[in-house]
Amino acid sequence: ERSRAEVLEYLxxxxxxxxxxxxxxxxxxxxxxxxxxxxxxxxxxxxxPVAASLARLADAFEWERxxxxxxxxxxxxxxxxxPSGAGDELELSVDTLRSMGExxxxxxxxxxxxxxxxxxxxxxxxxxxxxxxxLASRTGxxxxxxxxxxxxxDRGKLSxxxxxxxxxxxx
Numbered sequence: 001e002r003s004r005a006e007v008l009e010y011l012x013x014x015x016x017x018x019x020x021x022x023x024x025x026x027x028x029x030x031x032x033x034x035x036x037x038x039x040x041x042x043x044x045x046x047x048x049p050v051a052a053s054l055a056r057l058a059d060a061f062e063w064e065r066x067x068x069x070x071x072x073x074x075x076x077x078x079x080x081x082x083p084s085g086a087g088d089e090l091e092l093s094v095d096t097l098r099s100m101g102e103x104x105x106x107x108x109x110x111x112x113x114x115x116x117x118x119x120x121x122x123x124x125x126x127x128x129x130x131x132x133x134x135l136a137s138r139t140g141x142x143x144x145x146x147x148x149x150x151x152x153x154d155r156g157k158l159s160x161x162x163x164x165x166x167x168x169x170x171x
Contacts, residue, residue, distance in 0.1 A: 072107035075100065079108050081157060090116055092158040097135055105132060112160045117148035
């Protein structure tokens with residue numbers, strides 16, 4: 001990786017013209033405020049450059065996220081009562097979800113929500129906790145709306161439906 005100064009020096013040595021986007025000097029965009037204010041302050045405090053370390057951390061995080069999503073899909077497969085697919089409804093085993101512990105169950109529930117509602121629709125941790133409470137309940141029934149999903153428990157089965165986030169029509 002090369003610093004901005006190194007890239008500009010390289011271009012100057014070869015007579016390659018370059019321009020600076022004037023919006024990069026404005027603080028309207030968050031990325032500009034981070035680059036112009038936060039990174040220099042972090043480097044001042046750390047007494048060393050931090051951008052390369054943050055880039056490596058972001059790469060590592062992306063790999064971890066991909067791995068966690070793959071593991072979540074495998075955990076979801078263990079919980080399915082019927083054939084898997086990307087349909088509008090999934091049926092999960094309450095006993096299997098309970099047996100895997102809250103951390104693994106939360107991953108399976110997030111994977112179910114993604115599969116039913118679509119990517120980018122993963123519920124928040126707070127919403128997943130509400131579904132975990134539904135699983136732990138001794139009443140054997142109930143439902144919890146999570147974004148574009150409705151989790152409905154009927155004894156040992158937890159059904160997951162896609163619902164319109166603006167109304168509860170359908171199921």
